[in-house]
Amino acid sequence: MSQLLFPPRSSGAALWLRGLALGFCGLACGYAAAQSAAPSRACPAPQRMQALSQAPITVRFVGDLVLGNSHVVENIPAEWDAMYFGQVEAYLKNTDLTLGNLEGVLTQYSKTLKVTGTGRSYAFRFPPRYAKLLKDAGFTALNVANNHARDFGEQGFADTGDNLRQAAIAVVGLKGQFATLQVKGLRVALVGFGFYPHQNMVQDLAAASQLVAQAKAQSDYVVVTFHGGAEGDDAVFHGNSNELFLGEDRGNAVAFSRAVIDAGADLVVGHGPHVLRAIECYQGRPIFHSLGNFVGVGGLSIRSMAAMTAIGGVQLGPKGELLGVEFLPLRFSERKVPQADEREDASHLVNWLADNAKFSGQFLHVPANDASRKVLVDWAAKTVPSAKVRE
Numbered sequence: 001m002s003q004l005l006f007p008p009r010s011s012g013a014a015l016w017l018r019g020l021a022l023g024f025c026g027l028a029c030g031y032a033a034a035q036s037a038a039p040s041r042a043c044p045a046p047q048r049m050q051a052l053s054q055a056p057i058t059v060r061f062v063g064d065l066v067l068g069n070s071h072v073v074e075n076i077p078a079e080w081d082a083m084y085f086g087q088v089e090a091y092l093k094n095t096d097l098t099l100g101n102l103e104g105v106l107t108q109y110s111k112t113l114k115v116t117g118t119g120r121s122y123a124f125r126f127p128p129r130y131a132k133l134l135k136d137a138g139f140t141a142l143n144v145a146n147n148h149a150r151d152f153g154e155q156g157f158a159d160t161g162d163n164l165r166q167a168a169i170a171v172v173g174l175k176g177q178f179a180t181l182q183v184k185g186l187r188v189a190l191v192g193f194g195f196y197p198h199q200n201m202v203q204d205l206a207a208a209s210q211l212v213a214q215a216k217a218q219s220d221y222v223v224v225t226f227h228g229g230a231e232g233d234d235a236v237f238h239g240n241s242n243e244l245f246l247g248e249d250r251g252n253a254v255a256f257s258r259a260v261i262d263a264g265a266d267l268v269v270g271h272g273p274h275v276l277r278a279i280e281c282y283q284g285r286p287i288f289h290s291l292g293n294f295v296g297v298g299g300l301s302i303r304s305m306a307a308m309t310a311i312g313g314v315q316l317g318p319k320g321e322l323l324g325v326e327f328l329p330l331r332f333s334e335r336k337v338p339q340a341d342e343r344e345d346a347s348h349l350v351n352w353l354a355d356n357a358k359f360s361g362q363f364l365h366v367p368a369n370d371a372s373r374k375v376l377v378d379w380a381a382k383t384v385p386s387a388k389v390r391e
Helices: 012-019 024-037 078-082 089-094 130-137 153-166 205-218 254-264 347-356 370-383
Strands: 057-068 098-104 141-144 168-171 178-182 187-193 221-225 268-270 277-282 285-288 293-297 308-316 322-331 336-342 363-364
Touching: 024 363, 057 089, 057 130, 057 221, 057 268, 089 285, 098 205, 098 221, 130 153, 141 187, 153 168, 168 178, 168 187, 187 205, 205 221, 205 254, 221 254, 254 268, 254 285, 293 308, 308 347, 322 347, 347 363, 347 370
Parallel strands: 057 098, 057 293, 098 141, 141 168, 187 221, 221 268, 268 285
Antiparallel strands: 057 308, 178 187, 277 285, 277 363, 308 322, 322 336
C-alpha cells in the first residue's frame, strides 16, 4: 500500500482533539551500581492523553521541530504563526513542562557552510521572533544538541541560545551542562545529548553517566533527551548496537538509554530518526526511543513512516514519583504540521514495533482502536519487511 494510506483529513481533526480535551564520581558509580542491581520494575500502563491532566505534575514532550529553512525564512507568511501548533496547542500548554527538539537555529545570520539544494544537505533557519511563538505555544525547554544546531555556524548557535533565553525558554543540550527548572517545588534537571564532539555525546557512555549523576545529585527528577540513530523508514526498528547514517556513528540508543537510567535518569526521550520507535520500560523508567518529527515545515519528509507523529507525556506525583504515562497519536497535514489521527495509526505503529522489537526488553503498549489495527499492521509489514527479526 502506498503513502495514500494517510490521505489528507481536516474536517474532523479539531473536533476529535476537542473531544479528548474533556565528588560526583563516587556518587555516579554508587548510584549506577544500586540501580543495576535492583530487580526490573514495571511502568504504569500508558493512557490516551487528555488535554487537561489531573496529575499533580505533568511533563510532555515531542520530537523534531523545523519551522522554516534558509530559503523561506525571510518570506514566511504571517498566517503560518497560528498554523504550526494550532490543532495541538491545548496539549502543549496545559502542562507543567513541555520539551521539544529545536532542529535548526533562531537567527538573522544567513551564511551557512552547508551545500543546500541537493536533497542531501539541509540548513534550517527560523526567524528569531519564533522564540516567542514557541513559548506562547507552550514550550518551556528546547534541546539544541542535534545535527542542525550549527547549520549557521557559531554565530547562529549563539543567537539561538540568546533568543530562547529572552523568551524564557530553557536551553537544553549545552556541552557539559544541564538545565534545572523548578516545577511546583520539584527540581527537574534536563540533560541533552547529540552525536557530535561539541555536544554531550550519546557514544560516550561514561561521560554521559557522570553528567546525569551530577544532575541527579542536584535535582529531584532527571529528564534525558537525545538526538541519535539512523534515519528513514527502516529506522523505525533498531537493535542494541551502534547505528550508522551517512557514514556517521549516531550511537547505540538502547545502551545509551539504559546507561543514563542506571546513572539516575527518570525519563529518556529520543528523536533523530524522523520516525516513531517503540516505547521501552527499563527499571521502572520510560524510554521513548523516538518521537519522530513534530513540525516539518521547511524540509522534513511526511511520507510513509514519517507521516505519523505523537506527543508523549508522564504524570508525576509531588515528589517525582511516576504515576502515569501518556500518549497522543497524531499525523501530519499536507502543510507538515501535526493534526488529529482518528484512525490512531501512530499508536498501532508503536505497538507493532514493540511486538517485533529487534532487542530484548520490557515494552509499553499504548491505547489504540482495535478496528483500525490490521490496516496499519499490514501496511507496515510490507513497508519494512526485513526489519522483523529480534536480535
